[in-house]
Amino acid sequence: MARIVMKFGGTSVANLERIRNVAARVKKEVEAGNEVAVIVSAMAGDTNRLVALCEEASPLYDLREYDVVVSSGEQVTIGLLSIVLQSMGVPARSWLGWQIPVNTSDAHGSARIQSIDTSDMIRRFGEGQVAVVAGFQGVDSMGRITTLGRGGSDTSAVGLAAALKADRCDIYTDVDGVYTTDPRIVAKARKLDKITYEEMLEMASQGAKVLQTRSVELAMKEGVRLQVLSSFEERPGTLVVDEGEIVEQEIVSGIAYSRDEAKITLREVPDRPGIAASIFGPLTDAMINVDMIVQNVSATGEATDLTFTVTKADFNRAVEVLKGEEQTIGYKELRADKDVVKVSVIGVGMRSHAGVAQRMFKALADKGINIQVISTSEIKVSVLIAEEYTELALRSLHTAYGLDAA
Template structure:
């Protein structure tokens, strides 16, 4: 008998029929003798509607009241799933965040989990019942409902699995696992049986939409074995595990890409200690997220050029902040452009294999694709290219690293 946490996203619980389908999956696990806790999101579209209600009521609304409103979506789903399970003869009880309780800090709308008390859930298991928990929510120090922000339900599920010392956390989504790249671009993409936490963390941060970065980081910290499965097909998924569970790693496990990037270059920044700090401090104050950063010496030797990327939606604000601070930052010129894409190769096998970067650069050169920025880490190489070449680059790299599915 295993203890399993199962999380179902918004599309998985989009209507009553889909909630009944979820109940059948949970009932099957119970029949197999497992202890099951379920974490649910709001029904697809519900949270967006609740957020819109808040905006219509008052553009500058109170964050505490915002949390009260948007947390209602998960409450509805948890109650409905418990009712469906009871109707099938499976004992179940729903729990809201404050009823566990799941304690958070006071940052309403983007709270972080501090502690989860498990006594109520342990009592539920001892009584032979399924615990159906509302994701995305907890209770803050001020005794108010607090929501966890983006990816909150995935984060709730992983945190709950860690607190309960569960054997596994199953995340049900509208895809059936983690693939070597986006199957919509590369039909020969392969589903991975297992992937390491580090690789999944890189893929999630680089644009793969299967799991939220925050939940992967939490799973890695607490060693929670996490499985990605389809809500709509009964087939094996992908296990996200520690590196020692994988006997022999592929050199490259996947190709990730992120559209909607913009590139900014500061030309002729004074080359002295502290100047780069002065450059990025105003951007941080405006909550502008800077990604890839490359610094190089200018031709005159007395100054430096700094290139970095930001989301394209933030380009105008970024340029304005830089231009407003030009005198303080002391740079000569500002060059920027949108419509670029970040393409990355990811794999823990890179640690022990040479030539990975060379293969990437040669492959892109053969296709006539110009590399504008390069950034590397121990298990990742990322480049910035023109967005129009995204699909060509992803397909070519997928083939170059031997990731294409072999036709049977």
């Protein structure tokens, strides 16, 4: 007998027919003798609708009340799934975040899990009951409902799996696993049987939408075995595991891309100590995250160019902040470009193999694709290119690293 956490996203519970499909999956695990906790999101589109209602009610809404509103979608799905399971002869009960409780920080709208009390849930497992749990939500130190931020149901599932000491956490989505790159763009993309936590974390943070970044961080920290599966097809998925579980590690495991990038260049910035602080300090104060940064070498020692990226959502605010600091910084010109994309080559095998970045640069050069910005980490090389070359770059790199399916 195993203890399993199963998580189903919004598309998996979009209507009653799909909820019945989820219930059938759960029943199969119960009949196999497993103890099961199910985490579900709100029905597809419900959270967006609830967020829009809050914004329409007041642009300056109280985040505590926002959490009350947007967390209500999960209450519907856990109730419906419990009813369907009961109709199939499977003992089940629904759990809201505060009923478990899932204790979180007080940061409404983006709370972090601090502890989960699973004692009552485990006792009910012993009675043969399935726990149907609302994802995305918890309770703060004052007893008020909190939410974990968009995509927080993945984090709820991993957190619960860690607290339950579950044997596995299965994340059911509308894809059947983790691919070497986006199969909608690269027809020869391959599904991976296994991928390391570190690679999955880089893939998620660099644009892959399969798993939410915080959930992967938590799984890696707590050693939770993750599996990504399709909600709609009965086929093996992708296991996210410790590096030691993968016998033959590829040099490069995947290629991710993010269209959520915008580039800002400040021309002829004074080349003096403290200039970087005068640029990035005001951006930090405005809660704007900066990603890739490159500074040109100053030929004269007097002025240099500095380029960096922000998210598209922060782009207009970043430009306004920098224009407001023009006199303080002393730059001559601000250039802004939203028509860019970040492409990243990822793999733990990079640690022990030279020439990975050079192969990337050559593959792009052979296709006439200019690299605007470069950033690296131990297991990742990222470049910024013109958005029009996204598909060509992905296909070229996928072939260059030998990732194409046979």
